[in-house]
Amino acid sequence: MATNIRALAARCCFAVVDKGRSLSDELPKAQAKVEGKDKGLLQELCYGVLRYLPALEYDLRQLMDKPLKGKQRVGHFLILVGIYQVKHTRIPDHAAVSETVAATKPLKCDFLRGLINGVLRNVQRNLAKDDAAEIAAKLPDPIKYSHPSWFIKKVQNAYPDQWQEILNANLERPPMWLRVNQRHHNVTEYLALLEQAEIPVALVDDKSSAIKLVAAVDVNKLPGFIDGWISVQDGAAQQAAILLDTQAGDFVLDCCAAPGGKTCHILELTPDLAKMTAIDIEESRLLRVEENLSRLNLSAEVITADAASQEWWDGQLFDRILLDAPCSATGVIRRHPDIKWLRKAEDIEKLAILQQQILKNIWSLLKPGGILLYATCSILPEENIQQIEEFLSENNNAKLVPITNEKTDIGWQILPNEQSMDGFYYAKLEKKI
Numbered sequence: 001m002a003t004n005i006r007a008l009a010a011r012c013c014f015a016v017v018d019k020g021r022s023l024s025d026e027l028p029k030a031q032a033k034v035e036g037k038d039k040g041l042l043q044e045l046c047y048g049v050l051r052y053l054p055a056l057e058y059d060l061r062q063l064m065d066k067p068l069k070g071k072q073r074v075g076h077f078l079i080l081v082g083i084y085q086v087k088h089t090r091i092p093d094h095a096a097v098s099e100t101v102a103a104t105k106p107l108k109c110d111f112l113r114g115l116i117n118g119v120l121r122n123v124q125r126n127l128a129k130d131d132a133a134e135i136a137a138k139l140p141d142p143i144k145y146s147h148p149s150w151f152i153k154k155v156q157n158a159y160p161d162q163w164q165e166i167l168n169a170n171l172e173r174p175p176m177w178l179r180v181n182q183r184h185h186n187v188t189e190y191l192a193l194l195e196q197a198e199i200p201v202a203l204v205d206d207k208s209s210a211i212k213l214v215a216a217v218d219v220n221k222l223p224g225f226i227d228g229w230i231s232v233q234d235g236a237a238q239q240a241a242i243l244l245d246t247q248a249g250d251f252v253l254d255c256c257a258a259p260g261g262k263t264c265h266i267l268e269l270t271p272d273l274a275k276m277t278a279i280d281i282e283e284s285r286l287l288r289v290e291e292n293l294s295r296l297n298l299s300a301e302v303i304t305a306d307a308a309s310q311e312w313w314d315g316q317l318f319d320r321i322l323l324d325a326p327c328s329a330t331g332v333i334r335r336h337p338d339i340k341w342l343r344k345a346e347d348i349e350k351l352a353i354l355q356q357q358i359l360k361n362i363w364s365l366l367k368p369g370g371i372l373l374y375a376t377c378s379i380l381p382e383e384n385i386q387q388i389e390e391f392l393s394e395n396n397n398a399k400l401v402p403i404t405n406e407k408t409d410i411g412w413q414i415l416p417n418e419q420s421m422d423g424f425y426y427a428k429l430e431k432k433i
Contacts, residue, residue, distance in 0.1 A: 003033050006103035009045035010078035016050060016338045018073060023050065023338040048084045049077070050337035051146060051171050056080045058143045059087075059126075063119045068112075075109045075116070082120045086127070093124055146171060150345035151330070158381050162415065166379065169417035170333040170340075175202070176216040177421075179233045179261075180209065181268050181296060187211065190230065193223040205419070208242045210235040212420055228296040233261045234335075236414050236424035237377075240322055241265035243403065243426055244373045248272040250319040254300075255307045255362055256280055260289030262322060267298045275316075276300040279307060307358045310365070317367040325355045327376035327383050331416055331423020352382045359391055363398070368433040371401070374411070376425045384425040385410045391429075401428040 008030040015021040027046055031039045049056060060079055061067075068076040082100035085091050097120045104110050142149045145167040155163045180190045187209040194201055199221070200214040212235060219225050219232060240262045246252050250273050254263045257278035267276055276299075280286050283304040293300060305312035307323075328351055333339050359374065366372050376383050388410050392398055403412040403426060411427030 003038075004099070004103045004106050005034065005038055005042050005045065006078060006081050006100045007106040008033060008042055009049065009081045010074055010103065010107060012042075012046045013049045013077040013080065014074045016046075017053065017077070017341055020342060022342065023047075023336065044089070045081050045084065047337055048088055049080050050341065052084060052088065053080070053341065054143045054146050054148075055139075056083050056087075058139065059083050059123060060119065062126075063122050064115075072109060072112070074107055075104070075112045078103055078107060078109075078112075079116055079119055082116060083123050086120060086123050097121070097124075147340055151340065151343075154345075154348075154380060158379070159415070166416055166423075169415070170337075172334055172417060174234070174334045174422070175420050176213045177233060177235045177238070178211040178213065178222070179231045179238050179265060179268075180211065181229050181231065183268055183271060184224065184227075184229045190223070193229075197221065197223050203420070205235050205238070208235065208238040210238040226295070231261065231264065231292070231296070233265070234332075234422045235419065236331075236421035237261060238265060239412075239414075239424070239426060240324070240373060240375055241269050243428055244320050244322050244371065246270040246273060246320050249274050251275050251316055252277065253318045253321045253362070253365065254278045255321060255323045255358070256326060257302075257322075257324070258282060258285035258289050260292040262324060263289060263300055264292050264296050264298055266322070267293075267300065268296070277303065277318075279303045279305040279312060281306050308354070308361050310361065313365060317370070318365055319367055319370050321362055321366050321370070321372045322375065323359060323362050323372060324375045325358060325383075327351055327355070327378040328380060329377050331377045331379045331414070331425070333423075334416060335422065348380060348382055352387060355383060355387055356390065359387070363391075363395065363429075363431070366431045368397075368431050370431050372429045372431070374425075374427040374429065377422060378425060379413065379415060379423040384413060384427070388427040388429075397432045399430045399432055401430050403428055 012026045012030050015026045016023050023046060027043060031042055034042060082096060085096035086093055101113050101117050104113050141152050147167055155166055159166060180187050191201060199217055202212045202214045204211055222230050224230055246266055252266060252273055257263050258280040263278045278289055278300050286302055286304055289302055303312050328343055328348055329339050378384060392400060411425060414421055414424045416423040
């Protein structure tokens with residue numbers, strides 16, 4: 001019997017929301033059980049449920065007197081998978097309903113068939129009501145915008161004029177950005193290859209030459225992907241190597257480097273570095289760094305190390321340091337919607353303390369006259385602007401190097417979907433001689 005995609009999606013969402021597991025861990029295991037287009041459909045269903053979770057939960061509460069608990073709990077997520085299909089996909093309603101109901105068998109909750117069928121039929125009828133849009137507009141913000149209330153409050157405080165735009169951007173599907181390995185081709189040459197492959201391009205970023213595609217494609221369809229001609233990396237993340245501006249003969253450190261996209265980009269742009277060192281605290285994640293280096297035919301010293309300590313350090317000061325600090329990842333929610341449900345309000349202060357510890361430690365490894373680029377994929381001021389303001393106030397030998405044209409800016413905050421990019425923050429610091 002064919003594997004039921006809806007059953008796999010329900011199990012993944014249950015693991016994330018109720019068990020606190022990462023979708024990045026759960027989804028690949030589930031996708032290994034299916035083939036071809038079913039992998040994409042499974043991802044769509046998981047991402048969709050996690051994007052719109054509060055709104056889907058609200059719909060379900062209107063149609064059920066009691067929530068499903070205990071051994072029936074996975075059935076709860078199966079219903080959410082069904083509601084998502086009916087409300088947000090082009091899957092024909094009859095197929096969405098029948099396949100979702102059929103998923104009760106592999107989930108061993110056949111007794112829920114009638115309930116699930118009834119709930120999904122009611123969702124169909126409610127969507128057809130004339131006042132459906134008016135009712136939705138009056139819902140509380142956590143339901144209307146499908147974000148936890150603590151996060152909404154933080155975004156409102158930080159961006160009083162843009163908070164709705166930010167939350168809505170987080171619900172969008174992210175674009176596919178490419179990074180050209182300029183050891184093989186320049187951007188103009190690779191654009192010609194994409195045209196030959198009939199892969200349409202939406203834009204090329206002025207600062208980094210990152211290429212945004214009109215629509216995502218399988219990486220194996222990208223010319224020269226296996227040969228290391230191209231990598232997939234968001235346009236915001238590609239700014240790091242440009243801003244770091246490494247020079248021939250530099251000793252360079254990429255701190256918290258996994259999965260290695262920025263490490264590789266730096267090496268692509270500056271092939272004659274004296275040495276490239278990449279460290280990360282998680283040995284398992286460094287395997288991705290090694291894989292990326294291998295595919296791109298690049299080399300670096302890769303070390304499992306805690307960036308808050310110096311036990312790994314050989315005493316050689318660095319000319320350039322990229323500190324891609326551990327953060328809340330609140331700028332990449334559209335790529336990782338499980339972040340909304342895995343991250344808690346109390347995590348932010350803990351992360352800010354850790355970031356300050358790492359920044360202080362790594363700063364001591366930088367040569368006088370050297371550059372440290374601080375980066376996060378967060379949009380929260382506590383992790384970004386406030387972090388750098390505090391560091392500058394406590395370190396007289398640190399000088400802020402302007403990135404934007406606004407002299408008053410403390411670094412560069414990119415908001416989600418600004419220039420079609422992920423949310424990211426950069427601050428460039430020079431160590432005074």
